[in-house]
Amino acid sequence: MKLREIKMHDPVILQTNLTVQEAAAILLQKNVDCAPVIDKKGNIEGLLTNRHILNLVSQKGNLSTLITDIMSNRVVIGHPDDTIEDYLNPALEYLLVVDEKKIMGIITHKDLGNKFFRSYTKISYELEAIINSIHNLIIAVDRNGFVEVTNDAFQRFLGMTAEELKRLHVKNIAPESGLEEVVKSGKVELAQKIMVFNRWFLTNRFPIKKDGKIIGAVAVLQDMTELDNIAEELEHYKSLNNELDMIINSSFDGILVADGNGIVLRTNEAFEKVTGVKREDILERSMIDFEKEGLVSESAVKLALERKESVTISHQTNKSGRLHLTTANLCFDDHGNIYRVVCNVRDITELNELRQRIEEIKGLSQHYESELRALRLQYSGSDKIIFKSEKMKSLLGMVVKLAHYDSTILITGETGTGKELIAETIHKNSSRCNEPYIKVNCGAIPENLLESELFGYDYGAFTGAKKQGKAGQFQLANGGTIFLDEIGDLPFNMQVKLLRVIQNKEITRVGSEKSIPIDVRFIAGTNRNLLDLVGKKEFREDLYYRLNVVPIHVPPLRERKEDIPILINHFINLFNKKYDQNKRVSSEVIDRLMDYNWLGNVRELENLIERLMVTSTGYLINRRDLPSYFNQTSVKPSGVLVSGIVPLQDAIESLEKQLLQKAYSGNLTTRQMAKLLQVDHSTIVKKAAKYGISKQNSVNNQKR
Template identity: 45%
Template sequence: MTNKFTKEDELNCGACGYNTCREKAIAVLQGIAEVDMCLPYLISKKSKLVEQLSETLKETKNLKDELEAVIESSYDGLVVTDGNGRILKTNSAWRKMVGYKNKKEESVKDMENKNIIFPSATLLVLKEKRRISFIQYAHNDKEYLATATPIFDNDSSVKMVVTNIRDIDELNRLREQIEETRKLQKYHKETKRIKYKDYYNENIVVNSIEFGEVLGLASSVAKVDSTVLILGESGVGKEIVANFIHNLSIRKDKPFIKINCGAIPENLIESELFGYETGAFTGAKKKGKPGLIELADEGTLFLDEIGELPLNLQVKLLRVIQERKIMRIGGIKEKYVDVRIIAATNRDLYKMVQRGEFRADLYYRLNVVPIEIPPLRKRKTDILPLCYHFLDIFNSKYRCNKRLSKSVEKILEDYNWPGNVRELENLIERVVVTTPGDIIDVKDLPMFLLENTNDGSKKIDIEGIMPLREAVELVEKKLIKRAYKQCKSTYEMAKVLGVNQSTVVRKIQKYIKSNALKHD
């Protein structure tokens, strides 16, 4: 009770009025003396209080250091003032944003008077006694989103104000990055979740209805051996579709031989196609050489740029298609070949037939199943998925992490793309290797893109002359039908077309169906 356990504890100081500590202890036990009158006890109790206080101070210091670290690590700028607006605490982010120097400005009132920050969120909170958020301006021409929160004492008086500020430009950049990330995820999801999953191919990016229909027809014709003629402008992906057909056919494990009829010199093309026997001509190999058609036996023969094939060879090719037989140059024996013929051209073969530049019989033999690939300008919804597809490829190839800004996406979507997918691929590689930063912005694009994106007249094809009212109605009808196919609701259609939703409903009732509110 008196904290005396050993002989040494008995100091016998006499401060309590007893001769010995023993007598004092007996008196305490008997209840005739108070323990507080014992000096060793009081000293021991004081030591314990000092030890407890030291532990409490240590814990308080640790909490203070942790709080300081949290405040300092905040990405937002933070400033704490007392109830009079005097600055108590700031973090480095806030000091950097507003250009505050320690001990130079002691109150937010001084800073507001000197236009370092204006208006002061702290002073407004002290006046209004409520939480306030607004756009705050700084002397460095920056804008910040400021939020000030009051802290009240027991008397409901403001004893402190905590204010955090965020850089508006930085918030906008973060928003754009989030939008780009979401859009990228959406495109990746859409390209993986292709409706035509039965014939998915990793080299094909399809997001548009138009190209989806092309793949639908291609997948159907792949199951049979009918001759296919792929039509389309240069760079639309004719070889990709030809490969696609081959890979879905029963010949997928056999050779796929491509012949570019426009790339082989005219004096060599016959020997390349049909091959030759020993001694067929000067410079021929001793053992002869099989032609590309012969190498495609049991597989697929892809004749690209078929419109460039010389007339004299068109007859021999017709025989291959009709009878599946070839004869090498210098040979005397025909050989049977089992090949699937796929031809492609960017020229109008029918007009060539009319001008006598292409054999009519060969044209009709090739044109069994024509597949026309629309140009990129007529399947706009494929543009951005293709951009991100090529961006992934070149980011991986050149070990970088480039991204497209929102404004660049809009420009790429609006551009006419006369070179189609090939031009798009080359452009993406160009901006990836020439852009210094990670964000590809408008300033990084070649000038021709900026000069050709705002001409709305290029989005409308005009053929012949008709009454103006009839022409306007025709264009309106096409736009309504196209928007109806691409959009999921009349509200989305209204946003795309830049009109009211009620206008869209009326136009649908006029051009498509009576129940416009039910969107198929």
């Protein structure tokens, strides 16, 4: 505190030529105790006080004496900017305050003391208020460990007053405080964990120094429970923020959040997909600027801020060129100010598809039903799909899950693996299970009839067309599922028409120009490598990618041989019931069948079991009932067995005939036979005609 802050007595200035009597009269008139004495030039010569005059009177001195004879020549002079502490001297009675030779006033020793005391008291009260306002516990001890200061928080914790705590030794209050060690070491100790009255605190401890000497120590204690609560609260807010991110990112619609000035704060992943605008290009930038830059044709955020109300507009994002429906909703704070703007962006072109998807969601009960179906198929199978292997369990689990989505599915696998059964399982477990399920074998329908079979026809479309026309397979499957088996055999000119049906969801009958909308789930199946066909320009690439949205591969029987025993058992029971028999299969036969390569897969196994059922004579089917090629040293028919010498041409013709008979007995199409035998389709037809082989003859020969 500076001297100028003290109220000073207005100075009464005396001249050196005054007598004591004249000066006494002036002091009495002005009611002051002292006055500075100056010469004619204004220089300070001394200080005259009432005590000087009284001393003269008590000694019966002459009052006509000049004041310079009795005044004090030792005058203490201070500057207005000097601090009070500089003049706190008990011997000092009067302080003359001078600024650039101008006497500003006189301060007495009493004035100094009073002002310093009031200042000290004020600082003490403020310091006490500050300490008591601190939430943490504070305790200070002297160099001997006795309590000097505590704040209200510490007192409340112990249930004692400051007076009760003062002069108690810290060991009696907080033995683990560590304050005595701090006094001894003089080191600061931070983040120390201690227990006080069965409660854990985190404490920071500091030495108290004065004039370079340690006179005590102070500790600030933070309740660990509060820290834990704060940590839990922070974790809670972090969790809420993560949850908000997950909720926003789970939205199919694009979401953008801006502040009250239109600055973008957050977007979700769908926003980038819907608008084509990358997140890093838009964050912390103004949506108003985007409109100016032409990034969007119109900004819903800008309109909402201008109108101070929610706004819904349709606009075009120039980045993607698509039309979007955007709704901007305002969020207000407690004072009614716009705090946030939340935008929901939806691609209008996909609105109908989204509505259909929402309608397809059946709720929790359907979810449970789906899971039960998957488990039932995995553990007990179905009446048509028999399996035990992990491969088939995994496949059927995925099939049931895919059934609930209308995605186009391409089922691949060798002949006889059960592709048709997989397609039927998908339909039965889908939301379309009560609607039609249509199966079309693309390789079995003559090419000239295929279009009218698939698309239908109107009256007059061709000679012999029915008057009422005919609905095609696509139209018959409306609302349900169509399975296009052997899709690889679909003629090239029909592939583009199928592509248009899948893309546009509409058909046009032969002989008509009217489009008919259809709602059909497409499943395709093939035993051919469509990618190879694409490379050979025999299959359209765009159709391949349209069909191959969700691929499913059915493993051949040789890759899941653990299914063979239960399949054998299933077919034995099936044909026992069909033919009213009660036959069983020996373990030796099962071993032989387990070792076989099964090029015809499950269908070949089924045909063999039926053959054994009707050709075996005993109750137990044993090894001698098997065809001869099962009893060779190697049961895998990877070569030709030569049993004798015959003319080469006769051997070739005999082998061709046997191969064709076996191929026809496997219920294969001529195109499939051609693929297996690696010849042209026309070769199969010509050779079959040459040897008089047909499907019925081949089956009869097999049974004989």
